[in-house]
Each structure stands twice: as C-alpha cells, then as structure tokens.
Amino acid sequence: MSRAQRVLLFACLLPSSVFCAPSVERAELMAVYRQAVSHNSDLAAARADYAAQQELVPQARANLLPVISTGATFEATRLSRDEPGLERVRSGNTIQANLKQPLVNAAFWYEFKAAKASIVQAALELSAKEQALILQTAQAYFETLRATDELAASEAEEIALKQQMDQAQARLKGGLSSITDVLDAQSAFDNAQANRQLAQRKVEDAFEQLAHLTNLEYASIEGMQHQLPVLAPIPNDTKSWVEGAVEQNLMLLASNYAVEAAEERVRQRQSGHAPTVDAVASYRKGDNDSFGYSNPTDFGRNGYRGNVAQSSVAVEVSVPLYSGGRVSSQAHEAYQRLTQSEELRESQRREVVLNTRNYFRAVNSDIQQIKARRQTILSSQKSLKASKVGADVGTRNTVDVLNAQRQLFRSVRDYNDARYDYILNTLRLKQAAGTLSANDLQKLAEYLKADYEPQRDFLPPELM
Incomplete structure (x- = not known):
C-alpha cells in the first residue's frame, strides 16, 4: 500500500x-x-x-435620481354636541403622489x-x-x-x-x-x-x-x-x-x-456645509371633507362635499447652519x-x-x-x-x-x-x-x- x-x-x-x-x-x-x-x-x-x-x-446613483412615493388616507370622524340629537359622522378618502428630484447636492x-x-x-x-x-x-x-x-x-x-x-x-x-x-x-x-x-x-x-x-x-x-x-x-x-x-x-x-x-x-463630508436644491412635485385627490374646506363643526352642511384635486410644484432650498459639529x-x-x-x-x-x-x-x-x-x-x-x-x-x-x-x-x-x-x-x-x-x-x-x-x-x- x-x-x-x-x-x-x-x-x-x-x-x-x-x-x-x-x-x-x-x-x-x-x-x-x-x-x-x-x-x-x-x-x-x-x-x-x-x-x-x-x-x-x-446605491450611490439612487441619491441622484428622483424619489417617487404614493399613498392613500382613509378616515372617519364622529362629532357630538351637547345639543339634543346633534351628532354627525364625516368620512374622507385621499390619494396622493410625491416626487422629489435633487437638483444641486454636492455630497450625493x-x-x-x-x-x-x-x-x-x-x-x-x-x-x-x-x-x-x-x-x-x-x-x-x-x-x-x-x-x-x-x-x-x-x-x-x-x-x-x-x-x-x-x-x-x-x-x-x-x-x-x-x-x-x-x-x-x-x-x-x-x-x-x-x-x-x-x-x-x-x-x-x-x-x-x-x-x-x-x-x-x-x-x-x-x-x-x-x-x-x-x-x-x-x-x-x-x-x-x-x-x-x-x-x-x-x-x-x-x-x-x-x-x-x-x-x-473628503469632498463629500466637506459638502455637508453646502446648500442643497430639490425640485418637489405633489398631487392629492380626495373629497372635500378630507381637505378640510368645510367647517369641521358643521361637517360640510353648508359647504361643498364633492371631490377635490390639488397639485403643486416647488423648488426647495436648504442651507445647513448648525448640526452640533457633526x-x-x-x-x-x-x-x-x-x-x-x-x-x-x-x-x-x-x-x-x-x-x-x-x-x-x-x-x-x-x-x-x-x-x-x-x-x-x-x-x-x-x-x-x-x-x-x-x-x-x-x-x-x-x-x-x-x-x-x-x-x-x-x-x-x-x-x-x-x-x-x-x-x-x-x-x-x-x-x-x-x-x-x-x-x-x-x-x-x-x-x-x-x-x-x-x-x-x-x-x-x-x-x-
């Protein structure tokens, strides 16, 4: 052997x-x-x-690309008063979408x-x-x-x-x-x-x-x-x-x-003192109660109760001033x-x-x-x-x-x-x-x- x-x-x-x-x-x-x-x-x-x-x-590239999110809200509110027989219930549904695109962000x-x-x-x-x-x-x-x-x-x-x-x-x-x-x-x-x-x-x-x-x-x-x-x-x-x-x-x-x-x-960390600029867009749609356009105490008795849409576009500028020395x-x-x-x-x-x-x-x-x-x-x-x-x-x-x-x-x-x-x-x-x-x-x-x-x-x- x-x-x-x-x-x-x-x-x-x-x-x-x-x-x-x-x-x-x-x-x-x-x-x-x-x-x-x-x-x-x-x-x-x-x-x-x-x-x-x-x-x-x-992962790093993702910071330079748009961030898009969406969501929905479903709520019901009950209100009672001391007046006899006065009780109201309000319900509302809202859907929304948001977009945020960095325009200027040296750190990213x-x-x-x-x-x-x-x-x-x-x-x-x-x-x-x-x-x-x-x-x-x-x-x-x-x-x-x-x-x-x-x-x-x-x-x-x-x-x-x-x-x-x-x-x-x-x-x-x-x-x-x-x-x-x-x-x-x-x-x-x-x-x-x-x-x-x-x-x-x-x-x-x-x-x-x-x-x-x-x-x-x-x-x-x-x-x-x-x-x-x-x-x-x-x-x-x-x-x-x-x-x-x-x-x-x-x-x-x-x-x-x-x-x-x-x-x-090093440049990334030093950029923590620099301002950032973002483009922000949002869109919301829901009934009138959800947007709060009617008197909440009246629950829309005298207001409009149909669907409402809201959209906005903005440019946000943020300037860091102090973060505790971080x-x-x-x-x-x-x-x-x-x-x-x-x-x-x-x-x-x-x-x-x-x-x-x-x-x-x-x-x-x-x-x-x-x-x-x-x-x-x-x-x-x-x-x-x-x-x-x-x-x-x-x-x-x-x-x-x-x-x-x-x-x-x-x-x-x-x-x-x-x-x-x-x-x-x-x-x-x-x-x-x-x-x-x-x-x-x-x-x-x-x-x-x-x-x-x-x-x-x-x-x-x-x-x-």
Missing part, C-alpha cells in the same frame, strides 16, 4: 463527522490549478465581496464618484487574489516535488551508507579495518535513516497542502524534467522591472484607487482616512519595489546556482570514486569515503533546491511586476514528465 493510500485509508476510518476528500491517482499542474480555482474558499469569498462592493454604485455627487473608485479598487484586489492563487498553486505543487526529490535522495543516501556500513563490518571481520571504521559507518547510516524519516514526513505534509488547496487527495505527482530552460529575466535589468512593477502591480494600482475614493469622501467632525475623520490611504499606498509602493529587486536578484542567483550545483555533483562523484579507490589501496580511510558520500548527496539536494527556487522566484518576480498569469503555469506544465519517478528522476540522466 502506497503512502497516499495509507493516509487516505486512515482519514476515511475517522468518525463520519471528519471530512474525507476524494482521491485521484496523479497530480498535474494545470489540473491542480483548475481544481484550486473551483474549490478555493478564500477566492470564493473574495468574489462574493466584489459582487457586494459592486452594489455601492447603484461626490459619494457617487467615491463609489465608482471603490468598485475599481475592489476589481483590482480581486484580480490580485486570483493572481495570488496562481502562485499559491505553484508553491504547493513545486514544494511537493522538492519534498519528493529530497526523499528520493535521502533513500539513495541511506542505501549507499548501508553498503558502506556492511563493507566496514566485512573488513573488520577480515581484519582489514578497525572497530572505529564500523562505528563511523554506523553513525553515518543512523543519521541517514533519521534524515530519510524526516524527508518522508515532509512529503506527507506537502501532499496534505495540495489536498487542502484542491480538496483532493493525490497518490503521486508529475515531476519537472531537467531539460526545463533556465533563462535570465527579460529584460535583464532591475530598473526596467521596478518601473514596470510600479505601473502594473495589482495591489499598488488598487491602492491608487483607494486614495481616489478617500479624496472623494459635519466638521465627519470631514476631519475623512481627511484622516485619506492620510491613512496615502501612507498605505506609499508602504505598498516600497514593498513592491523591494520585492521586485529581491526576486530579480534571486532569479539570476538561482541560474548561477543551478549551473554551479550541477558541476558540484560531477565533482563530488569523482571525489567519491577517488575516495573509494584510495580506501581500497590504503591511502584513504572510511571517514573519507563517508564524507565524500555525504557531500555528494548534499550537492544533489542543493541542485534540486536551486531548480525549484528558480521556478518559484521567477513566478514571484512576475507577480510583483503584475504580469503573472495562468499562462505561466501552462508553460511550466509543458516540461512536466507524466511518468516521473523520484527514485529514478531526481537527478538528470547524465549524472546518475
């Missing part, structure tokens, strides 16, 4: 209240990404938040402009979250590959050191070595076993991260071919990348619109929020510049590291071979062979670390510059090996 099958079986044997994710055989980069897009809760929440934010514009207009800026900000933040999921997928995928390759190297190292320990024991029995050589070999083997167990746990943790991201359990993963092109950033110039990042980074662009929205809200306080609050937005934008800009420069240097360093680590593997292989020959003729001892063995596998791990660092730092550089897309994952997927086996493929074929 494979590792992933054991994990899945254990999970499914838990109480029914514990969720058991479905299982698939092999992880593939683009399939993992599509699954993450479909099942990522953070992205779903961000989309819901954006949909809610979109409602700010129609600035609120509308602030809402539009907030929508653009929300759209950019959603795009940034979608972009972040691309990087998150790549990190989960390639960290899993890193862990599987490290496990393969640890297993190979454990086997090699087991052979060294067996040889030392055989030499001891033949009188060709001392107990010290056996103990040194045993110590190296024990350490390799511990490293392999730690590497096994890292693999399981990495697959769990994939399951968390996609809601699927994977039994294995497609690996990256060693023929993946290792290319310098284009253009290979820090200044160009920084300038592009300042212009295109999604979160930095969103912070620009956050400042714009805050500026409009308007001034709200304006001051909005100004401080604007200052906050400007400072956050500056902080975001500095972070973008810092990350872009760091990732640019990291990518170029990773390229050099890949070349150097590959050469180190070749040198370590030669050193190990020479140490073994020297041990056979007596010019080297067991410790020399063990050290050469460990150095070889340390070089292997460093080589694979450099490969995966190069891939991830390239994607991080593109995210900082605002150009990362799913197409970048697709290009990487073209170099995946469907029949990848870590024990066989953790090193290039020419170095095996």
Whole structure:
C-alpha cells in the first residue's frame, strides 16, 4: 500500500463527522490549478465581496435620481354636541403622489464618484487574489516535488551508507579495518535513516497542502524534467522591472484607487456645509371633507362635499447652519482616512519595489546556482570514486569515503533546491511586476514528465 493510500485509508476510518476528500491517482499542474480555482474558499469569498462592493454604485446613483412615493388616507370622524340629537359622522378618502428630484447636492455627487473608485479598487484586489492563487498553486505543487526529490535522495543516501556500513563490518571481520571504521559507518547510516524519516514526513505534509488547496487527495505527482530552460529575466535589468512593477502591480494600482475614493469622501463630508436644491412635485385627490374646506363643526352642511384635486410644484432650498459639529467632525475623520490611504499606498509602493529587486536578484542567483550545483555533483562523484579507490589501496580511510558520500548527496539536494527556487522566484518576480498569469503555469506544465519517478528522476540522466 502506497503512502497516499495509507493516509487516505486512515482519514476515511475517522468518525463520519471528519471530512474525507476524494482521491485521484496523479497530480498535474494545470489540473491542480483548475481544481484550486473551483474549490478555493478564500477566492470564493473574495468574489462574493466584489459582487457586494459592486452594489455601492447603484446605491450611490439612487441619491441622484428622483424619489417617487404614493399613498392613500382613509378616515372617519364622529362629532357630538351637547345639543339634543346633534351628532354627525364625516368620512374622507385621499390619494396622493410625491416626487422629489435633487437638483444641486454636492455630497450625493461626490459619494457617487467615491463609489465608482471603490468598485475599481475592489476589481483590482480581486484580480490580485486570483493572481495570488496562481502562485499559491505553484508553491504547493513545486514544494511537493522538492519534498519528493529530497526523499528520493535521502533513500539513495541511506542505501549507499548501508553498503558502506556492511563493507566496514566485512573488513573488520577480515581484519582489514578497525572497530572505529564500523562505528563511523554506523553513525553515518543512523543519521541517514533519521534524515530519510524526516524527508518522508515532509512529503506527507506537502501532499496534505495540495489536498487542502484542491480538496483532493493525490497518490503521486508529475515531476519537472531537467531539460526545463533556465533563462535570465527579460529584460535583464532591475530598473526596467521596478518601473514596470510600479505601473502594473495589482495591489499598488488598487491602492491608487483607494486614495481616489478617500479624496472623494473628503469632498463629500466637506459638502455637508453646502446648500442643497430639490425640485418637489405633489398631487392629492380626495373629497372635500378630507381637505378640510368645510367647517369641521358643521361637517360640510353648508359647504361643498364633492371631490377635490390639488397639485403643486416647488423648488426647495436648504442651507445647513448648525448640526452640533457633526459635519466638521465627519470631514476631519475623512481627511484622516485619506492620510491613512496615502501612507498605505506609499508602504505598498516600497514593498513592491523591494520585492521586485529581491526576486530579480534571486532569479539570476538561482541560474548561477543551478549551473554551479550541477558541476558540484560531477565533482563530488569523482571525489567519491577517488575516495573509494584510495580506501581500497590504503591511502584513504572510511571517514573519507563517508564524507565524500555525504557531500555528494548534499550537492544533489542543493541542485534540486536551486531548480525549484528558480521556478518559484521567477513566478514571484512576475507577480510583483503584475504580469503573472495562468499562462505561466501552462508553460511550466509543458516540461512536466507524466511518468516521473523520484527514485529514478531526481537527478538528470547524465549524472546518475
């Protein structure tokens, strides 16, 4: 039973209240990404938040449009006097319609402009979250590959050191070595076993991260071919990348619109002192009693009791004079929020510049590291071979062979670390510059090996 099958079986044997994710055989980069897009809760929440934010514009626009209302009144009034037999009942029905159209209201207009800026900000933040999921997928995928390759190297190292320990024991029995050589070999083997167990746990943790991201359990993963092109950033110039990042980074662009929205809200709050002008129209229709045209004590005995219609059109001007200091306080609050937005934008800009420069240097360093680590593997292989020959003729001892063995596998791990660092730092550089897309994952997927086996493929074929 494979590792992933054991994990899945254990999970499914838990109480029914514990969720058991479905299982698939092999992880593939683009399939993992599509699954993450479909099942990522953070992205779903961000989309819901954006949909809610979109409602700010129609809500703000509503303040600039007419408000129309209608209603009806039905009433009955009974009046009695002290005079014998004098009691009257009056009933009345009225229907009415009112229209109010803002003509001049600066606060409503600035609120509308602030809402539009907030929508653009929300759209950019959603795009940034979608972009972040691309990087998150790549990190989960390639960290899993890193862990599987490290496990393969640890297993190979454990086997090699087991052979060294067996040889030392055989030499001891033949009188060709001392107990010290056996103990040194045993110590190296024990350490390799511990490293392999730690590497096994890292693999399981990495697959769990994939399951968390996609809601699927994977039994294995497609690996990256060693023929993946290792290319310098284009253009290979820090200044160009920084300038592009300042212009295109999604979160930095969103912070620009956050400042714009805050500026409009300052104007909105300051407009609380400005006069407003509204056009008002009304229409009423009802019987005479309802309008109160007859003597209420006579209940229309001497007056007209037919239907009456009334309409009016007016322009209302309102000038705020004093509201307890509320308007001034709200304006001051909005100004401080604007200052906050400007400072956050500056902080975001500095972070973008810092990350872009760091990732640019990291990518170029990773390229050099890949070349150097590959050469180190070749040198370590030669050193190990020479140490073994020297041990056979007596010019080297067991410790020399063990050290050469460990150095070889340390070089292997460093080589694979450099490969995966190069891939991830390239994607991080593109995210900082605002150009990362799913197409970048697709290009990487073209170099995946469907029949990848870590024990066989953790090193290039020419170095095996």
